[in-house]
Amino acid sequence: EGDINAFNLKIENLLNTLPEGTRLQVFYKMTPNVDDLLRRHKEISIEAPEIYKPISEARHSFLEENSTQKNYFVPEIYLFVRSQPYSYRRKKIFEKVEAYQAISVAEYRGFQETFLRTLTQTESALSQSRLNPKILESKEWFGLIFEYLNFSRAERIGIPHIRKSEEIEASSLPSQLSLTDLQIERDAIKMDDHYFRVITLKLLP
Numbered sequence: 001e002g003d004i005n006a007f008n009l010k011i012e013n014l015l016n017t018l019p020e021g022t023r024l025q026v027f028y029k030m031t032p033n034v035d036d037l038l039r040r041h042k043e044i045s046i047e048a049p050e051i052y053k054p055i056s057e058a059r060h061s062f063l064e065e066n067s068t069q070k071n072y073f074v075p076e077i078y079l080f081v082r083s084q085p086y087s088y089r090r091k092k093i094f095e096k097v098e099a100y101q102a103i104s105v106a107e108y109r110g111f112q113e114t115f116l117r118t119l120t121q122t123e124s125a126l127s128q129s130r131l132n133p134k135i136l137e138s139k140e141w142f143g144l145i146f147e148y149l150n151f152s153r154a155e156r157i158g159i160p161h162i163r164k165s166e167e168i169e170a171s172s173l174p175s176q177l178s179l180t181d182l183q184i185e186r187d188a189i190k191m192d193d194h195y196f197r198v199i200t201l202k203l204l205p
Helices: 002-017 035-044 050-068 105-128 138-149 151-156 173-177
Strands: 023-031 074-082 182-184 189-191 194-196
Touching: 002 105, 035 050, 074 105, 138 151, 138 173
Parallel strands: none
Antiparallel strands: 023 074, 182 189, 189 194
């Protein structure tokens, strides 16, 4: 109970010290991918005495077979940190609003540095809470979002590589992520052959 209270206190302190306008989004995912866990488990038994090796190999084969059949489930928790949108210069009453508002390089660098400090602060607070956070690479968060928006396609075909904007004929990021038709049903949203619905405490049982 003491550890739980200490953990809650650290998370509360993190939320209270974040800059105003910072948004946090928690994404919880159950996955059958335990390859990394099985690899580390196998590495532990490499230096075992020779007499135990048949037992170790049989155990690892048993675990691998269950993993292939997707009999294991591992929770993954992702935390997305978003800064407050940049505040552009206010237009005068009779000043024409341009389609693309400009921002100087210096202003952008300052805004970026502020966000990176917030990100470092969040990572440090989570580490102190013994959560061992890891910052996702671009291909990792792209795959995570793509799988969420195109679940059936990701299972059938796989997840494509992200194409950077400087590449020739590269599509925009939203176009790369949204490859599945979206249908609005009466009480749910349908993407491919999956239905999604937001559940809140206001809904009747």
